[in-house]
Amino acid sequence: MLTRFSKQKQMRTIKTKSEAHIMLTLTANDVRLGATADDWQDALQQAARDLESAGRTSSEYLAGMSAREQQSSTVLGNGIAIPHGTPESRNAVLNTGIRILQFPEGITWHDGARVYVLVAIAAQSDEHLDILRHLTRVLDKPGLAEKLGHASDAAELVALLSKAPAVAKCDTETLCLGIDASTPNELALIAAARLQSLRCVDTDFLASIIGQPPVDLGEGFWLTHHTVGARRPTLSLATPKRPSSELRGVFCLAGPGDECHDLLERIDNFLARNEPIDGLNAEAVLARLSGEAADAVTAKVTLLNTHGLHARPAKQLVQEARRHNASIRLRLLEGDGSAVSATSLTRVIGLGARRGQTLLLSATGDEARQAIAALTKAIDEGLGETVAPLQSAEQRMVVPEAEPARELTDDQPLKAVAASPGLALASAFVMRQPKLRYEQSAEDSEQQIQRLNQAIDDADGQLRTLIRQAEGGEAAPILSVHVEMLQDEDLYQATLEAINEGTSAEAGWWRAIDTAARAQEALADRLLAERAADLRDVGRRVLANLCGVTMPTPPDAPYILVADDLGPSDVARLDTSRVRGLVTARGGATSHSAILARALGLPAVVGAGESILAIADGADLVVDGERGCVVPNPGVERCDKIRRRLQQLEALQAQAHENRNQPATTEDGHTVQVGANLGNTAHTPDAVDRGADGVGLLRTEFIFMAHPEAPDLATQVREYQHAFDALNGLPLVARTLDVGGDKPLDYWPLPQEDNPFLGMRGIRLSLTRPDILETQVRALLTAAGDRPLRIMFPMVKDLEEFRAARAIVSKVQSEVLANDVQVGVMIEVPSCALLASTLAPEVDFFSVGTNDLTQYTLAIDRGHGQLSAESDGLHPSVLKLIRMTVEAAHAHNRWVGVCGELASDPQAIPVLVGLDVDELSVTSRRVPLVKACIRGLNLETARQQAEKALSLATASEVRDALEAW
Known part of the structure; x- marks a missing residue:
C-alpha cells in the first residue's frame, strides 16, 4: 500500500512558527545620503542630532548611545552599524523611530571596522532587537559594503538593507522517506510534487522535471534540478522503500544556482561523509543533511x-x-x-x-x-540574562479562580455572548459528543497505520463532500482549511511515532491532536487560540471514523442546537430549514462557528457556560442573539410575547423582501441609503438582488489573503471590476487594505505584539509600504472608470495620517482617469471622532466602524469571552462620538455612514437615523429588513429617541428605554 508520503496533497503546519520580523520599518524618508564625519564620535553625534530633529529623542539620548558603545561595539559587519541607547536612556526616547546615515567614504569605528551606513535607532522597548535580527540576514550579500557606500538613491539604500536573500528551505516537510518506488524518475516526480504541495514551486517546475532525467551522483544518489517555476530555493530528498546500491535516494533542487549555494553544499557534504540513512526517521535524515555527523x-x-x-x-x-x-x-x-x-x-x-x-x-x-x-x-541559565522557565500549556490555561457554575433557572435569562443577531424559540437539541471508547495500546503497528490511513482518507472524503454542498457559502473556505489540517504532516508523523511505540491508532491520533490543540490554546493571540476548536473538530472526525461511531442526528422538528462547542463542519451540516438558533457553552464571538452562524442568518449566542448543557432535549429554549442571552423553559407569558414578536418579524421579513428595491424613506419623507457590507466581490450580485443601494463596505483584504504574494495591479483590477459590473452604476465604498496586528499576511511579516489592536494595522501599516497602497488605489480607480467609487482609509487617528494617504490617491488620480471618486476615512479610533471637525473640511465622507469604535471607547475587547457582552455600541459614549462626527460632517456638507454591526441592530436603527446618519451598511441578508425598519420610522420621533439615549448613563439603560418606547 502506498504510504501517506506518496499522496500528493497540500501540507501545512498547524503550529505557529516564530519568525524574525521588523517592528521599525525602514523607509526612504528616514535616509540621509552623502554624510561626512571626522571620526566615529562625530558620526554618532550626527546620528543623535538626526533622531532629535526628527522628533524621536531628546538631547539626552546621545549620552545613552555613547554609553552603549562603551559596553560593546554596535557594528554588525559588512559596513553596517546600529547605534542605539541603553535601557537606562529610554526616558529620552519621545517616539520610536529610525534614522539612516550614509557615509560614502566610510568611517573607522572604535573597534577598527569600516562603516558606511549607520542605522540609528530610538526604541522605547526592545524593537531594535528585531531590526538587528533582520539586518544580520543581509550581511552575507556579496559586495554589500561597497553597494551601501555608492548608493545614490534613498530607496535603493533601503532596498539593500531590507531585501534579505531568499531563505532556502530544507526541513522535515521537504523529505519524502520510504516511498514505494523503484526508479529515479519516480522518486524525482514525487519529490517535485512535495515541493509543489508546499508551494515552493509551481506546475511549470513539475513539467520541467518530467522532461529531464535525474543526474547520477554516485553511491546510489541522484539529483534533479530546475529553475523554472521555482518560488524559493528548496531541497527535497525522496528515498525508496527498498533501497539498493543503485538507488538510495533522489535529491530535487529548485531555484537558481546563486540562491542554492547553501543547499548544494549540504548535498556535497552529505555525499562526502557517505553515512547510511536507511531506516532513519525524518529528523535524523535532516540532521545528516544539516551537516550533523552520525557520531556527533x-x-x-x-x-x-x-x-x-x-x-x-x-x-x-x-x-x-x-x-x-x-x-x-x-x-x-x-x-x-x-x-x-x-x-x-x-x-x-x-x-x-x-x-x-x-x-x-x-x-x-x-x-x-x-x-x-x-x-x-x-x-x-540564560546566557548572561535572567530567565524564567516556560509554563506548560496546562499551566497557561489555568484560571486562578474559576467562576462558579451558573445554575439554570426556568424562565430566567442566562447571560452569554451575542454572536449572531436574531430571536428564536424552539425545542432544545443538545449535541452531546458520543463516548469514543478505544484501546490505548495495540501490538500490530502495521495494521494500526492502515486503519489510520483509511480513517483519514474517509474524513477527507467527508469534508470534500461538505465543501461541495457548501460551495459558494462561508463554510466552504473554512472547511478547506480543515482539509489542509487533515493533511498536516506533523500530526501524521506524531501519530506514527506513537503507534510505533505501541499505542493504538485512536490513542496515537488523539494524543497528536490534543498536543497541537493545547499548544494553540496557550497562544497569546486570541484568534489563533480559538482556532484550536477547528483542530479538535478535525481530530474528532477521524477518531469517530476509527471507532466506527456516527455523530448524533438532530430531530426532524424545528430545534435550537445546544453544544459544548461547534466546529465549522458541524455548522456546515446544519439543515437551516429546521435549525432555529445556536447556543454553545464555550467559544468567542470570533470563532468560526459564530462567523458561520452570522453568514447563515441564524440567531446565536456563545459562551453560555457549562450549565446550559444540562437542559433536557425537547425543553423550550429562547435564543436572543441581539442581547446575548438564552432563556431555558420560558413561561407562558414570555412564550406568548416572543411568538408575537416572531410572527411580526416573519411578516415583516416577507414584506421587506417584497419591497426590497424601494428606497428606505421614513414616513415623513427622509431617505437613508442602505448599503451592503461585503467580504468578497463575488457576493455583489446577491447584495444588489437584496435591494442594497450600493456597497457600503468592501473589505479588500480578501484579495490580499488569497495570494502568496501581494496581488499585482492586473489581479486587483479584475477583482474590483466584478463588483462594479454587478452594481450597474450603484456606488462602491472600498476600504483600503486593513491588515496587521490581529490579521497578518504571510508575505508581510509583523512582530508579535502584546496588544495587536493597538499596534501596526490599518492605514498606519499601509503607509509603511506606500507601493502596495498605491497599487491598490490605482487598481480601484482603473476598475471604476466613470462609475462611482468611494475610497476610505481604516484606523485613521488624525488629519496627518489622512493627508499622507490622500496624497497617494491624488498622485494616482493625476495619472488614471476616474470621474466619480470620493475619499474618506473610517471613524474607528476615538481621536478621529473627537477631531472630526478638523478632518471634515478635507474629507468627502465619514464611515463609522462601530465595532472597533466601541471596543476602543469602552476599552473592551469585543471578542473577550467574559466582557464582550458589555461591548455595546448603544453605549451613550459611543453615540456621542457618532453625533460629534455627524455634526462636523454636515457643517461641511459631507455625508456619514455607519458600517459596523450596530447599523443592523433593530434597537439602534432609530437612534442612528435620529442622529442624522446618512447611510447604513449592513450584511446583505439584513438589507431588506433594515430598509423596512427605516420606512416605519418618523424622523422626529427617531430624533427624540436619540436624544433620550444620549441622556442616559449606560448601554443597559439605553436598551431598556428603547424597548419601553
Whole structure:
C-alpha cells in the first residue's frame, strides 16, 4: 500500500512558527545620503542630532548611545552599524523611530571596522532587537559594503538593507522517506510534487522535471534540478522503500544556482561523509543533511531568554563555543533546517531564535561532550540574562479562580455572548459528543497505520463532500482549511511515532491532536487560540471514523442546537430549514462557528457556560442573539410575547423582501441609503438582488489573503471590476487594505505584539509600504472608470495620517482617469471622532466602524469571552462620538455612514437615523429588513429617541428605554 508520503496533497503546519520580523520599518524618508564625519564620535553625534530633529529623542539620548558603545561595539559587519541607547536612556526616547546615515567614504569605528551606513535607532522597548535580527540576514550579500557606500538613491539604500536573500528551505516537510518506488524518475516526480504541495514551486517546475532525467551522483544518489517555476530555493530528498546500491535516494533542487549555494553544499557534504540513512526517521535524515555527523554529540535545549537569541546572549553563546576544541553547529528545530557554526556571531543571531523555541546542538571533536554540556548549561541559565522557565500549556490555561457554575433557572435569562443577531424559540437539541471508547495500546503497528490511513482518507472524503454542498457559502473556505489540517504532516508523523511505540491508532491520533490543540490554546493571540476548536473538530472526525461511531442526528422538528462547542463542519451540516438558533457553552464571538452562524442568518449566542448543557432535549429554549442571552423553559407569558414578536418579524421579513428595491424613506419623507457590507466581490450580485443601494463596505483584504504574494495591479483590477459590473452604476465604498496586528499576511511579516489592536494595522501599516497602497488605489480607480467609487482609509487617528494617504490617491488620480471618486476615512479610533471637525473640511465622507469604535471607547475587547457582552455600541459614549462626527460632517456638507454591526441592530436603527446618519451598511441578508425598519420610522420621533439615549448613563439603560418606547 502506498504510504501517506506518496499522496500528493497540500501540507501545512498547524503550529505557529516564530519568525524574525521588523517592528521599525525602514523607509526612504528616514535616509540621509552623502554624510561626512571626522571620526566615529562625530558620526554618532550626527546620528543623535538626526533622531532629535526628527522628533524621536531628546538631547539626552546621545549620552545613552555613547554609553552603549562603551559596553560593546554596535557594528554588525559588512559596513553596517546600529547605534542605539541603553535601557537606562529610554526616558529620552519621545517616539520610536529610525534614522539612516550614509557615509560614502566610510568611517573607522572604535573597534577598527569600516562603516558606511549607520542605522540609528530610538526604541522605547526592545524593537531594535528585531531590526538587528533582520539586518544580520543581509550581511552575507556579496559586495554589500561597497553597494551601501555608492548608493545614490534613498530607496535603493533601503532596498539593500531590507531585501534579505531568499531563505532556502530544507526541513522535515521537504523529505519524502520510504516511498514505494523503484526508479529515479519516480522518486524525482514525487519529490517535485512535495515541493509543489508546499508551494515552493509551481506546475511549470513539475513539467520541467518530467522532461529531464535525474543526474547520477554516485553511491546510489541522484539529483534533479530546475529553475523554472521555482518560488524559493528548496531541497527535497525522496528515498525508496527498498533501497539498493543503485538507488538510495533522489535529491530535487529548485531555484537558481546563486540562491542554492547553501543547499548544494549540504548535498556535497552529505555525499562526502557517505553515512547510511536507511531506516532513519525524518529528523535524523535532516540532521545528516544539516551537516550533523552520525557520531556527533547532540542535545536539544529550549531557549528561555525573553527577547530570544539577540546580540548579547548570542555573544555569550559564541564565546562559550570558542572555548572548546570541537566543531559545534547550531540549528533551530522550528527553522528551515539549516545549521550554522556556533562560533559565528552573525550566523547565530541570524537564526532568529525566540523564547520557547528549541535549539539543536551538535558537536564533533576532542571536546565534543564537554562543549555540548557547557553550552546546554549556559543556554539553560540564560546566557548572561535572567530567565524564567516556560509554563506548560496546562499551566497557561489555568484560571486562578474559576467562576462558579451558573445554575439554570426556568424562565430566567442566562447571560452569554451575542454572536449572531436574531430571536428564536424552539425545542432544545443538545449535541452531546458520543463516548469514543478505544484501546490505548495495540501490538500490530502495521495494521494500526492502515486503519489510520483509511480513517483519514474517509474524513477527507467527508469534508470534500461538505465543501461541495457548501460551495459558494462561508463554510466552504473554512472547511478547506480543515482539509489542509487533515493533511498536516506533523500530526501524521506524531501519530506514527506513537503507534510505533505501541499505542493504538485512536490513542496515537488523539494524543497528536490534543498536543497541537493545547499548544494553540496557550497562544497569546486570541484568534489563533480559538482556532484550536477547528483542530479538535478535525481530530474528532477521524477518531469517530476509527471507532466506527456516527455523530448524533438532530430531530426532524424545528430545534435550537445546544453544544459544548461547534466546529465549522458541524455548522456546515446544519439543515437551516429546521435549525432555529445556536447556543454553545464555550467559544468567542470570533470563532468560526459564530462567523458561520452570522453568514447563515441564524440567531446565536456563545459562551453560555457549562450549565446550559444540562437542559433536557425537547425543553423550550429562547435564543436572543441581539442581547446575548438564552432563556431555558420560558413561561407562558414570555412564550406568548416572543411568538408575537416572531410572527411580526416573519411578516415583516416577507414584506421587506417584497419591497426590497424601494428606497428606505421614513414616513415623513427622509431617505437613508442602505448599503451592503461585503467580504468578497463575488457576493455583489446577491447584495444588489437584496435591494442594497450600493456597497457600503468592501473589505479588500480578501484579495490580499488569497495570494502568496501581494496581488499585482492586473489581479486587483479584475477583482474590483466584478463588483462594479454587478452594481450597474450603484456606488462602491472600498476600504483600503486593513491588515496587521490581529490579521497578518504571510508575505508581510509583523512582530508579535502584546496588544495587536493597538499596534501596526490599518492605514498606519499601509503607509509603511506606500507601493502596495498605491497599487491598490490605482487598481480601484482603473476598475471604476466613470462609475462611482468611494475610497476610505481604516484606523485613521488624525488629519496627518489622512493627508499622507490622500496624497497617494491624488498622485494616482493625476495619472488614471476616474470621474466619480470620493475619499474618506473610517471613524474607528476615538481621536478621529473627537477631531472630526478638523478632518471634515478635507474629507468627502465619514464611515463609522462601530465595532472597533466601541471596543476602543469602552476599552473592551469585543471578542473577550467574559466582557464582550458589555461591548455595546448603544453605549451613550459611543453615540456621542457618532453625533460629534455627524455634526462636523454636515457643517461641511459631507455625508456619514455607519458600517459596523450596530447599523443592523433593530434597537439602534432609530437612534442612528435620529442622529442624522446618512447611510447604513449592513450584511446583505439584513438589507431588506433594515430598509423596512427605516420606512416605519418618523424622523422626529427617531430624533427624540436619540436624544433620550444620549441622556442616559449606560448601554443597559439605553436598551431598556428603547424597548419601553
